[in-house]
Amino acid sequence: MSGDPDRELLQQVSTPPSGQRVWQTDMLTDLFQDPLDGGYTDAARARRERGPLPPATRWTRRGFTVIACVLIGVLLTVAYQQVIARAPARATTRTELIKDIQRRTAETDKLDQNAENLQDEVNRLREQALDDTAIGRLRELEAATGVRKVTGDGVVVTLTDGPNAGTERLARVLDYDLQQVTNALWAAGAEAISVNGRRLTSVTPIRTAGSAILIGNAHIIGPYEVAAIGPSNMADRFNDSAAAENFRNLRDDKRFEVGFEVDEKDDLELPAAVMPRLQFARVPQPSPSGSPAPSTSPSGGGK
Incomplete structure (x- = not known):
């Protein structure tokens, strides 16, 4: 080894398989001494x-x-x-x-109000032409299908975006979340449901268009209130559902903190849904026995 102590830091010993000792330069030390x-x-x-x-x-x-x-x-x-x-x-x-x-x-709001007023007038004129039994049956069918305003006791489920909704997708309320809540409420015995004041029928879609959530063709924004009228045990049955458990987990998770509340309410009032648009109709023909033949009128309401 060289007798110069400064150079001793520039060398290291390696022993190759032949047994000969080879002196190698320490590249890091050489770099510091001559950086250019x-x-x-x-x-x-x-x-x-x-x-x-x-x-x-x-x-x-x-x-x-x-x-x-x-x-x-x-x-x-x-x-x-x-x-x-x-x-x-x-x-x-x-x-x-x-x-x-x-x-x-x-x-649009003015036209909606006019349409509601005209529908009320149609209902009044129609009920004048029917007897009490037919009127009662008609009201039951309209309430069940969502085309008549209903009142009663029920539950309001409120969903809100979490504070990290801008970065975490699971912190935002999605159309799928509203679908889960409404399906769980139907399963818990709900007789009528509305989302942010928009009544649901059997053909009302809950979907997204870009980043917006649509109920039928209506754009809604948070907080999202799902109101349902049903039996007295509907809140308990809903809270026991898998959907409610999932939202409780999202609410308690610090990464998401999605707002989730279930409140029992008295005297809820759910509006009537938009009347379905008639696409096909068939004029009933008298049957040979003299009784009128049934008529069918499928519709594409809510689409």
């Missing part, structure tokens, strides 16, 4: 040999640099001015769109 690449030394040597650049060359390079900086400044200025010039137009367009949305929403 050889190319920098060669470039510095070439610059010393060549000498300083001629003044004309130096001024030429400076001129190109100044021109490039000026061009970049001009481009940035033009881009900034275009952005500023278009800002008022964008703001005006956004304001007009908001006004248009508000106007159309008001028109």
Whole structure:
């Protein structure tokens, strides 16, 4: 080994299979002692040999640099001015769109109210033409199918997005969650259900369109209130369901903290669903026995 103590740190001993001792350089220590690449030394040597650049060359390079900086400044200025010039137009367009949305929403609400009033008038005229037995049977069928307003005691299940809804998908209330709750309520004995005031029928879909949740064709936003009218033990049966257990776990999990509440309510009032749209109808023909033949009128309501 070398007698120089500084060089002792630059070597290590390895014993190859032949038994000969080979001295190897410690690359990390060598890197610290000579950190510059050889190319920098060669470039510095070439610059010393060549000498300083001629003044004309130096001024030429400076001129190109100044021109490039000026061009970049001009481009940035033009881009900034275009952005500023278009800002008022964008703001005006956004304001007009908001006004248009508000106007159309008001028109839709007015049409919905008119449709409800006309439906009430149709029901009144229809009941005037029927006897008490037929009226009672008709009301039962309309309540069961969701096309008549109903009142009674029941349960309200409230779902809300968790605080991490922006990053955690399971912290958001999805259409599948509302489907789980409504199916569990039907199984617990619910006779009528509405979601955020939208009555469900046998053909009312709960689905998503982009990031929005739709009940039929109506867009709803949280908090999501699922109201159900049914027997007195409906709340207990729902709380014992797998769906309720799943939402309790999501509520207690610190990663999600989805809001989940089950409250028993008295005198709930659920609105009537939108009347189904008639697609096919058949005029009943008198049967040979003199009694009217049954008629069928399948509909695509809620689609």
